Amino acid sequence: MKRVSHEPAYVLHHYDWSESSVIVEAFTRSHGRIALVAKGAKRPSSNFRPVLLPLQQLALSWGGDAEIRTLKSAEWGGGQVMPTxxxxxxxxxxxxxxxxxxxxxxxxxxxxxxxxxxxxxxxxxxxxxxxxxxxxxxxxxxxxxxxxxxxxxxxxxxxxxxxxxxxxxxxxxxxxxxxxxxxxxxxxxxxxxxxxxxxxxxxxxxxxxxxxxxxxxxxxxxxxxxxxxxxxxxxxxxxxxxxxxxxxxxxxxxx
Structure with missing residues (x-):
């Protein structure tokens, strides 16, 4: 299974995958536009919920060889506040x-x-x-x-x-x-x-x-x-x- 760690990325779009998960369309520096499944991201306790926001630089880690990979972690990359x-x-x-x-x-x-x-x-x-x-x-x-x-x-x-x-x-x-x-x-x-x-x-x-x-x-x-x-x-x-x-x-x- 291919693993990628701490890749600079931005969230372009996301949509429901199941009752608790979402598909994230991300724009990454080294891999281009990719699709990731964020399992459990819709749960109130999910660590993904406050991080997977648009127009914020992130560091994403994922694994898998299919068209839709599995998101393992997402960290805020710091920087500016979200535009309004x-x-x-x-x-x-x-x-x-x-x-x-x-x-x-x-x-x-x-x-x-x-x-x-x-x-x-x-x-x-x-x-x-x-x-x-x-x-x-x-x-x-x-x-x-x-x-x-x-x-x-x-x-x-x-x-x-x-x-x-x-x-x-x-x-x-x-x-x-x-x-x-x-x-x-x-x-x-x-x-x-x-x-x-x-x-x-x-x-x-x-x-x-x-x-x-x-x-x-x-x-x-x-x-x-x-x-x-x-x-x-x-x-x-x-x-x-x-x-x-x-x-x-x-x-x-x-x-």
Whole structure:
């Protein structure tokens, strides 16, 4: 039986397995997304109950060779408190992206480190603008790590280098191309080139966050729209569940 001990991990999702146990979908640094059965986790006396929380770094130990392994222990890894309010929903949104786009048992250590940075940004809750920039950076990294993001320094079909002052649009089936006159959203080549350089940085989430945060307001909206279309296309849905929840909650806010 294969044993893994004290692996850095985050809980992405969990669901009932039996009257007393749950299945935990976890994102680990060295093993990618895995499924674990936490036996007895629903019992009031379980040591798992106060630990298996989302957006908290954990150290997990498990055993087994089946698709669903058996969780042996879970320890809190320390760090920040759990985000609240809109940042909490943003964290659930990031979790949904990983659930939908990551295959099980496929390690993405750089994406794991970027996710850990995102969690710190969300917990700090330094304003809607910074949280939005962090989400755009994370979306780009998820798309790149899963092979769904084209190169951002050339046009996809021609491989021609982008002109800094010309407009370009990211489309679901055609990659990055010159913007058409009727395109509602696009970014100038200089911004795509800056994002391309940021993703190649040793700390890609922080670098891409800084680029996204400096975009003018209209360009921030355009980047969000283009990434949302690409993510929905590859997730196979019209609207992600957490995104719909966020929109529903905003519709109930008092003006």
């Amino acid at each position: 309010g809109d940042p909490l929903l943003s964290g659930y949104y990031a979790n949904e992206l990983l659930m939908r786009l990551l295959a099980r048992d496929d390690a993405h250590p750089r994406l794991f480190d970027a996710y850990a940075t995102l969690v710190h940004v969300l917990a700090a809750d330094e304003g809607e603008s910074l949280v939005g920039a962090a989400l755009r950076a994370f979306e780009l990294l998820v798309l790149r790590e899963t092979g769904h993001l084209p190169a951002l320094d050339v046009q996809t079909l021609t491989l021609g280098r982008l002109a800094p002052d010309e407009p370009y649009r990211l489309v679901s089936e055609g990659g990055l191309r010159a913007a058409h006159a009727d395109d509602a959203s696009w970014l100038p080549g200089a911004q795509w080139l800056a994002l391309s350089d940021a993703l190649a940085d040793e700390a890609p989430l922080t670098a891409a966050l800084n680029v996204a945060a400096r975009l003018p307001g209209d360009q921030r909206v355009h980047l969000r729209q283009q990434l949302r279309e690409l993510l929905h296309y590859h997730c196979g849905v019209g609207t992600l569940r957490t995104r719909q929840l966020m929109m529903d909650l905003q519709s109930f806010q008092v003006p």
